Amino acid sequence: MSRIVYVNGEYLPEEEAKVSVFDRGFLFADAVYEVTSVLEGKLIAFDGHAVRLQRSCDELGMTNPVSKDELMEIHQELVKRNGVEEGMVYLQLTRGNPGDRDFAYPPEDTKPTLVLFTQTANLLNNPKIEKGMKVISVEDQRWARRDIKTVQLLFPSMAKMMAKAAGVDDAWMVEDGHVTEGSSNNAYIVKDGKIITRNLGNEILHGITRAAVLEYARSAQMEVVERPFTIEEAKQADEAFITSASTFVMPVVEIDGVALGDGKPGKSAARLRELYLEESRKQAV
Numbered sequence: 097m098s099r100i101v102y103v104n105g106e107y108l109p110e111e112e113a114k115v116s117v118f119d120r121g122f123l124f125a126d127a128v129y130e131v132t133s134v135l136e137g138k139l140i141a142f143d144g145h146a147v148r149l150q151r152s153c154d155e156l157g158m159t160n161p162v163s164k165d166e167l168m169e170i171h172q173e174l175v176k177r178n179g180v181e182e183g184m185v186y187l188q189l190t191r192g193n194p195g196d197r198d199f200a201y202p203p204e205d206t207k208p209t210l211v212l213f214t215q216t217a218n219l220l221n222n223p224k225i226e227k228g229m230k231v232i233s234v235e236d237q238r239w240a241r242r243d244i245k246t247v248q249l250l251f252p253s254m255a256k257m258m259a260k261a262a263g264v265d266d267a268w269m270v271e272d273g274h275v276t277e278g279s280s281n282n283a284y285i286v287k288d289g290k291i292i293t294r295n296l297g298n299e300i301l302h303g304i305t306r307a308a309v310l311e312y313a314r315s316a317q318m319e320v321v322e323r324p325f326t327i328e329e330a331k332q333a334d335e336a337f338i339t340s341a342s343t344f345v346m347p348v349v350e351i352d353g354v355a356l357g358d359g360k361p362g363k364s365a366a367r368l369r370e371l372y373l374e375e376s377r378k379q380a381v
């Protein structure tokens with residue numbers, strides 16, 4: 097079935113939606129994006145995603161053509177028009193189409209390109225929740241501003257392919273011996289009851305799910321330590337997990353062929369997933 101997608105103020109069948117070949121998103125990856133999950137037809141953590149989108153724009157001097165309220169309306173309208181009960185809304189905002197290829201940014205009055213589309217997915221009953229994910233480590237070869245959610249995703253795609261070639265689910269990226277994050281998620285280990293995850297900085301994306309999960313963990317008296325951890329430390333951990341908008345909290349049971357703990361999904365990940373789903377459903381819009 098053809099989807100209805102949003103392009104610059106219009107709701108169109110996907111076959112009719114068009115973006116210029118001169119668009120800077122296409123030519124320079126001069127674009128930012130957000131992925132917001134949908135459960136029971138409602139948006140999860142919308143506010144956080146809208147705030148981060150604005151931050152990405154501010155960091156890049158990019159114009160955001162819509163207010164937070166308008167953005168919510170577009171998300172909700174797309175969810176409704178496509179009858180999405182469970183899945184995601186993908187948003188991409190580019191610096192627009194200056195009519196030619198030029199490294200310099202176009203004049204400030206160039207109209208940005210805003211595209212949104214929905215994806216239907218089985219987020220709650222993902223089979224990986226029962227079995228847990230296996231990951232390999234790869235050297236982090238991305239640029240240095242990973243805190244900005246840009247569409248420069250070629251290295252994460254390469255990392256995903258390395259994981260596939262190794263017969264596992266994902267790759268954890270490592271810089272100077274320390275884990276930065278997963279190919280499209282934040283990474284955590286648990287040791288002696290402490291939840292350890294890399295502190296915020298330019299090295300990682302400031303995950304919206306991460307912020308919520310850490311808040312709920314602290315409210316539930318679970319100890320959280322935000323600091324870099326090495327890949328060797330991760331292999332000695334009792335358990336591990338990832339977070340993202342599309343996976344919520346997902347257990348990791350193996351790193352580079354080394355089984356963690358008893359090799360089964362851990363209790364902390366299960367508890368945090370439960371807490372996250374419970375709390376974020378209450379705030380869904």
Ligand code: PDD
Pocket residue numbers: 131277278279280281282300301302303304305306339340341342
């Ligand atoms: N990825 N780190 C990276 C590199 C990511 O790409 C993502 C999200 C996250 C988690 O952020 P959040 O909790 O806000 O989803 C961390 C999205 C889901 C994607 O690219 O599809």
